[in-house]
Structures are given as structure tokens and as C-alpha cells.
Amino acid sequence: MTRAKDGDPQALAALCERHAPRVERTARHVLRNEEDARDASQEALASLCTKLGQFRGDAALTTWLHRLTINACRDVAQRRLRRPWEALDEDSRVSPDPSPARAAELSELRAELREGLATLPRAQADVILLADALGYTFREISDASGMPVGTAKCYAHRGRVGLREHLGPREPTA
Structure with a gap:
């Protein structure tokens, strides 16, 4: 963890690899949709990489990463809600084809x-x-x-x- 915070790319990769299965399980459990869970997992691991310097160590890394994962799941779910599914209505236009x-x-x-x-x-x-x-x-x-x-x-x-x-x-x- 310390090496990753100090900028060691191999330590960061190992950290992501070690915690990726837990992040994916949590996202699948929360979102109940495989594709959304994959998106949320990627976002959570990206947040881990970009926000690692903000980790203070007051709590366990897994607790902090769990919060990042839940936030990513919330963001994915909110994006889904902003684009509601709209059923296609029957097309009532008159066809130019006379047949x-x-x-x-x-x-x-x-x-x-x-x-x-x-x-x-x-x-x-x-x-x-x-x-x-x-x-x-x-x-x-x-x-x-x-x-x-x-x-x-x-x-x-x-x-x-x-x-x-x-x-x-x-x-x-x-």
C-alpha cells in the first residue's frame, strides 16, 4: 500500500489485481446487472488509482475501497435512471408507398x-x-x-x- 501511494506502478497494479474480485462481487451484488457491475468495477478501480493519495489509513483499505465501489455503483445506477427506457410507439405516419x-x-x-x-x-x-x-x-x-x-x-x-x-x-x- 505504501509503495503504491509513493507512485510505484507495479505495487498499484498488484493492489488493483488483489482487490478486483472483491470489487466485482460487490458491484454485482448491488447492481444485479452484469454489464453495469463491470462498468462500476472499472470506475471503482480507476478511483482507487486516482484517489489513492487521499487514503489516510483511518480505516482499512478494504473499507475505503468498499465505499469507492458503492459510490461507483450509485453513479452507474444514476446514469441509467437519467436515460430512461422509452418504448417505441407504433408509427402512425402515412406510408408514401401506396401498396x-x-x-x-x-x-x-x-x-x-x-x-x-x-x-x-x-x-x-x-x-x-x-x-x-x-x-x-x-x-x-x-x-x-x-x-x-x-x-x-x-x-x-x-x-x-x-x-x-x-x-x-x-x-x-x-
Whole structure:
């Protein structure tokens, strides 16, 4: 601990490695969501690295790290609440396509997309909606959500794969 506080990067890495499993267990227990828990764990360990100089030693390191973990969990949960899930409403716009069959097909596709999005983890569905439906860039998604750009890209990829599996093969329309 002392070596880590004095700036020894190997001691800091060993400290993080030693306490990471406890941090992850606590975050999973508090958040009950694997992806949110992973995000909170990373934030807590990052806080450990950046705030190590503030540790006074009045309490055990594990007690202090537990508080950092709980705070990170709270922050992740609050970010989740600020971006509430909004169900997709039925599209009531008039189709420019005069074909009633095409209009019915599109309506069915929208319903299947809603169902497919509902089967995905919420973070993946959120990223897909922001990127594919609303045209946000991954940088904008990252800035709005607090997740790293790479995580947003990964969620988009996983979500699209999940949607493809849900929707199944499609026959091209003429």
C-alpha cells in the first residue's frame, strides 16, 4: 500500500489485481446487472488509482475501497435512471408507398424490431436506438452515457447480432 501511494506502478497494479474480485462481487451484488457491475468495477478501480493519495489509513483499505465501489455503483445506477427506457410507439405516419401489403409488412417489421429490442440487454438496445435510429455517433453516445467509445461500439455490434438472430433471415422485397 505504501509503495503504491509513493507512485510505484507495479505495487498499484498488484493492489488493483488483489482487490478486483472483491470489487466485482460487490458491484454485482448491488447492481444485479452484469454489464453495469463491470462498468462500476472499472470506475471503482480507476478511483482507487486516482484517489489513492487521499487514503489516510483511518480505516482499512478494504473499507475505503468498499465505499469507492458503492459510490461507483450509485453513479452507474444514476446514469441509467437519467436515460430512461422509452418504448417505441407504433408509427402512425402515412406510408408514401401506396401498396397496402408493403404498409402491412413495414408495420410487422416495426413490431418485430420492438420485440427484438426488448430481448436485448438494455444498454445494447439503448446504443442501437441512439446510433441506428437517431443517428448519434459513438462519440456522442459515449459523451451522453459516460461509457467508453469502444464499449458503445461493442454494445452496438452485440445488439445488432442479437437483433439479426431475433429477426431471422429476410427475403428481399421487390
